[in-house]
Amino acid sequence: MRIFEPKAMNLPIEAYQKKVRKRTRILSFLLTVWAIGIFFRLVDLQVFLHPGFKAQVAKQNQDRTKILPERGTIYDRNGKILARSLPVPSLFYSPPSEESFELQMKTIRRLETTLGLSAKDVERIKARLQKRSSFAWIKRKVDAATAERIMALGLNGVSSRAEPKRFYPQGTLAAHVLGGVDIDDKGQGGIELAYDEVLRGKEGEVLILRDVKRREYYSEVLKEPHSGNDITLTIDENIQYITQRELGKAVLENRADWATAIVSRPDSGEILAMASCPGFDPNVYPPSPEEEVNRATRFNYEPGSTFKIVTASAALENRAVGLNDIFDCSEGLIAVPGSPIRDHKRFGLLTFPQAVVHSSNVGMILVGQRLDPDAFYRLIQAFGFGRRTGLDLPAEEAGRLMPPEKWSRRSLPALSIGYEISATAIQILQAINIIANRGLLIRPKIVSAVEGSTAVGLKEPAPPVPVISEKTAVTLIKILEQVVLEGTGQAARINGYAAAGKTGTTQKIDPELKRYSSSKHIASFVGFVPVERPAISVIVVLDDPQKADHYGGQIAAPVFREISYQVLRYLRVNPQKELMKAALVTNPGREGDR
Amino acid sequence: MVHKKYTKKQIAVGVLASLGTIVILTFYLWHITENIRLGYEIGRCENSLQTLREEVKKLEAKKAALLSLERIEKIAKERLGLAEPKEGQVIYEDF
Numbered sequence: 206m207r208i209f210e211p212k213a214m215n216l217p218i219e220a221y222q223k224k225v226r227k228r229t230r231i232l233s234f235l236l237t238v239w240a241i242g243i244f245f246r247l248v249d250l251q252v253f254l255h256p257g258f259k260a261q262v263a264k265q266n267q268d269r270t271k272i273l274p275e276r277g278t279i280y281d282r283n284g285k286i287l288a289r290s291l292p293v294p295s296l297f298y299s300p301p302s303e304e305s306f307e308l309q310m311k312t313i314r315r316l317e318t319t320l321g322l323s324a325k326d327v328e329r330i331k332a333r334l335q336k337r338s339s340f341a342w343i344k345r346k347v348d349a350a351t352a353e354r355i356m357a358l359g360l361n362g363v364s365s366r367a368e369p370k371r372f373y374p375q376g377t378l379a380a381h382v383l384g385g386v387d388i389d390d391k392g393q394g395g396i397e398l399a400y401d402e403v404l405r406g407k408e409g410e411v412l413i414l415r416d417v418k419r420r421e422y423y424s425e426v427l428k429e430p431h432s433g434n435d436i437t438l439t440i441d442e443n444i445q446y447i448t449q450r451e452l453g454k455a456v457l458e459n460r461a462d463w464a465t466a467i468v469s470r471p472d473s474g475e476i477l478a479m480a481s482c483p484g485f486d487p488n489v490y491p492p493s494p495e496e497e498v499n500r501a502t503r504f505n506y507e508p509g510s511t512f513k514i515v516t517a518s519a520a521l522e523n524r525a526v527g528l529n530d531i532f533d534c535s536e537g538l539i540a541v542p543g544s545p546i547r548d549h550k551r552f553g554l555l556t557f558p559q560a561v562v563h564s565s566n567v568g569m570i571l572v573g574q575r576l577d578p579d580a581f582y583r584l585i586q587a588f589g590f591g592r593r594t595g596l597d598l599p600a601e602e603a604g605r606l607m608p609p610e611k612w613s614r615r616s617l618p619a620l621s622i623g624y625e626i627s628a629t630a631i632q633i634l635q636a637i638n639i640i641a642n643r644g645l646l647i648r649p650k651i652v653s654a655v656e657g658s659t660a661v662g663l664k665e666p667a668p669p670v671p672v673i674s675e676k677t678a679v680t681l682i683k684i685l686e687q688v689v690l691e692g693t694g695q696a697a698r699i700n701g702y703a704a705a706g707k708t709g710t711t712q713k714i715d716p717e718l719k720r721y722s723s724s725k726h727i728a729s730f731v732g733f734v735p736v737e738r739p740a741i742s743v744i745v746v747l748d749d750p751q752k753a754d755h756y757g758g759q760i761a762a763p764v765f766r767e768i769s770y771q772v773l774r775y776l777r778v779n780p781q782k783e784l785m786k787a788a789l790v791t792n793p794g795r796e797g798d799r
Numbered sequence: 800m801v802h803k804k805y806t807k808k809q810i811a812v813g814v815l816a817s818l819g820t821i822v823i824l825t826f827y828l829w830h831i832t833e834n835i836r837l838g839y840e841i842g843r844c845e846n847s848l849q850t851l852r853e854e855v856k857k858l859e860a861k862k863a864a865l866l867s868l869e870r871i872e873k874i875a876k877e878r879l880g881l882a883e884p885k886e887g888q889v890i891y892e893d894f
Contacts, residue, residue, distance in 0.1 A: 286863040292853055374863035422838040424845075446868040779891045 268413040269427070274406030276369060276390050277433030277657055279383060279397075281442040282475075288383055288397070288487070290369040290390060294352035295345040296320070300334055301362045309334050312360050313343070319355060320344045345388055346370045371397075373487045379445045381481045381499035382438065382598070382651065385490030393490065394497060396436065396652070398599045403655055406433035434657030439475035439650060444468055447771045448478035452745070455764045456482045459728075460751035465500040465630050466764065468772060471641035471739045474649045474666075476596070477772070502594075502601045505627035506746070509711030510564045510693075510757070511731050512623030514681065515636060516573055517561050519584045521677040525575040526557045528680070534560070534567040542614040546570060546622070549756075558684045562692035564708060564758075566622045573621025578609040581620070587672045588636045589646060590628055595667075597652045604628040623709065630729075634744040637706070637731045640685065641739040644678040645669040686736050697730055697762035699770050701780025706732020706765065708757035713749065725749050730761035734769050740778045743768055 216224070250258070279288040296316075300309045313330050316322060322344065333341040345368060347355075352365050371386045384395020392401035409430025414423040452466045461482075468478040481500045485492030498504065520526040537551035548567050552559075560568025573581070585591070591606030605627040607616065612625075619625040631649060639646050648667045655663055685705035688694040693708040709729040715722035728750055733742035745761040745768070754760055773780075805813070864870075875881040 286860060289856065289860050289863075291857050291860060372860050372864075374860050375867045376864075376869065378867065378869070422835055422842065424842060443868065450872075774889065 266414055270411050270413060272409035272411050272430040273369060274408055274430045275432040277404040277435045280437045281440050282438060282653060285442045286374055287379060288371060288373050290371050292367040293346050293370040294349060294365040295368045296343040296347060296352060296355055296365050298341045298343050299339055299362050299364060306334060312362060316343060377484045377486050379440055380485050380487050382440060382479050383487055385487040395598060399597050400436055404433040407431040432657060434655050436652055437654040439653045441477045443775050444772050445478040448768055449480040451764055451767045452480050452482050455747060459747055459760050461747040462749040463500055464747045466745045467501050467630055467634050468741055468743050469634055469649060471638040471733055471742045474647040476649055476651045501630045502596060502598050505602050505604050505629055506727050507624050507711045508628050508633050509623040509709040511633050511707050511709035511729050513561060513569050514640060514707050515585055515588050516569055516621045517681055518673050518677055519576055519581050520572045521680055522673045523576060523580050526572055528557055530557050532560055532568040532571045534565045539567045539570050541618040546618060561684045562687045564693045569621050570618040573617055578617055582609050588639060590626060590632055594631050594635050594649050596631060596649050602629050604632055630744050630746050633731050634742060637733060638742050639672050640678050640681050641733040641742055643675045644671055644673040646672045682736055693758040694730060694762050696758055697732055697765045699734060699766055701784050702734050702773060703736040703784060704732055704734035705736050706730055708762060710756045726755045728755055728757040728761045730757050730765045732765055740776055741769060741772055
């Protein structure tokens with residue numbers, strides 16, 4: 206039976222139709238209200254509540270993670286790796302919210318012995334947990350095996366994340382040049398600090414979509430990371446090794462406090478090796494402050510007789526002396542304001558070249574007295590003293606050079622023999638390079654190239670600056686060659702090669718007596734080889750040698766010889782036939798002797 | 800009640816339309832699934848590539864450490880009994 210038919214409802218047809226219309230209206234109204242309700246709810250969800258829900262979704266299945274840039278690699282001039290960053294695991298703790306503080310600390314204490322956490326480390330983590338922090342480093346940059354062992358324990362909240370760690374595969378090699386980085390891979394010394402911005406790169410960001418099991422199924426790089434630029438140094442790994450080895454030997458043999466040596470190419474100013482002793486391993490950074498000092502650029506000392514090359518240059522350049530001028534050095538001392546200045550022996554009458562060759566203080570003071578103080582000062586400045594060389598290493602010392610108006614009556618004689626001025630080893634090397642380059646100043650440099658994702662140009666090298674005339678330089682080269690052949694630098698003589706150089710022995714100031722000590726010295730030698738076309742220039746400085754022989758010619762010159770001979774052999778600079786034959790005649794059967 | 804009778808042609812079109820819809824839906828679902836699967840695969844490959852790149856870098860660093868001159872000199876002198884060239888042993892080219 207059909208119950209909604211008019212007959213079944215016992216209604217007349219009009220009443221029935223009216224009832225149906227009424228019901229239809231009610232139903233339509235209800236449906237409209239429902240549809241409006243749905244519409245507003247949708248608007249609410251899609252418009253007003255959208256950001257909140259979007260954030261919730263993002264939290265559940267999206268991760269925005271920083272992409273750490275890779276710190277650039279440092280290479281030597283032949284592409285050998287000197288420093289590189291590699292990812293290593295770091296362990297961290299995300300305290301589970303359902304666990305009590307005591308339980309969380311119990312987890313940390315379980316790791317105390319395995320990871321060798323100090324009481325300070327535990328206190329640090331404890332403080333973070335007390336602050337309800339959701340993240341605390343347990344130990345950063347551990348070895349992979351340790352991290353694996355810890356993760357195998359399956360401790361709640363303990364996770365591992367890869368972080369870059371700086372490796373110096375050559376250990377102590379060129380440590381003072383390279384410097385080091387802190388736990389966050391930020392440069393703290395050497396090239397690592399000087400070029401930190403260049404090496405560090407820029408962080409990127411990646412969006413990772415994960416499924417319900419937190420598996421990654423989609424990733425999109427939102428911001429490209431820029432890896433740090435690679436740096437190529439002018440340092441040569443082999444030459445650096447030779448220099449460090451010979452310097453280390455010399456320090457041990459002479460029981461010196463410290464020592465430094467630099468090898469450079471005079472014609473380009475490139476530093477091929479720079480070593481300081483004591484050294485350190487940058488893999489274990491930071492070292493003690495004593496070990497960290499790069500004494501080649503950060504230590505000022507009175508250069509003593511090595512500075513006589515500047516005095517001699519000034520005298521020749523200003524025509525204050527002639528090569529045949531005679532100086533009376535027979536007294537063995539010279540009266541100057543204050544106490545007299547002595548020679549280490551009585552020389553008698555010396556020509557100007559002989560005064561340099563035998564490093565006579567009296568002779569060089571007599572030469573200096575012929576100089577105009579202002580002209581002398583200008584030339585010392587032109588040689589680069591009193592200001593930084595501009596080498597790309599941090600905290601380079603400028604040295605100390607007083608202007609003539611502040612000089613005392615003793616200053617000119619003192620300056621003539623390398624006192625009352627302080628300089629760094631790199632400044633002295635720069636000075637000898639001027640002579641080797643026939644009068645041209647070419648600034649030293651240690652970085653040869655920067656390559657990578659971001660364009661970083663090296664600063665333009667300064668053009669060569671003429672400091673003295675070629676004639677003066679050539680004359681001086683001949684004199685400095687005689688220093689090695691028959692003067693104070695004979696221990697620097699290398700069979701088969703013509704070398705030129707100058708010895709230096711500086712008395713140090715005794716800090717207690719506040720005057721020059723007769724037992725504390727700085728011994729040095731600076732020179733270049735071969736004389737005709739200098740391939741290398743070398744400076745060796747040894748501080749406070751404890752052996753009876755403390756002169757630069759006795760202990761620094763042999764180090765120059767050892768380094769130079771090996772480096773020349775490595776650079777395939779052949780000896781000169783004539784010199785080799787002469788050496789064989791003088792020392793038959795001692796061909797390889799140097 | 801009168802039921803409309805469909806012609807064979809209409810039935811065939813209907814069946815084809817339904818089949819077409821099913822095929823399109825199936826393709827769409829397959830496409831989505833495959834996209835996700837490939838997403839996983841690309842993720843794995845990228846991770847693998849990254850791991851291999853890191854491995855190469857590690858090996859290069861290890862090689863540099865193994866070829867460090869200090870180590871080589873030590874092995875040459877202590878293990879192989881080599882020594883610095885003695886007098887007259889160095890022969891120069893073009894000499």
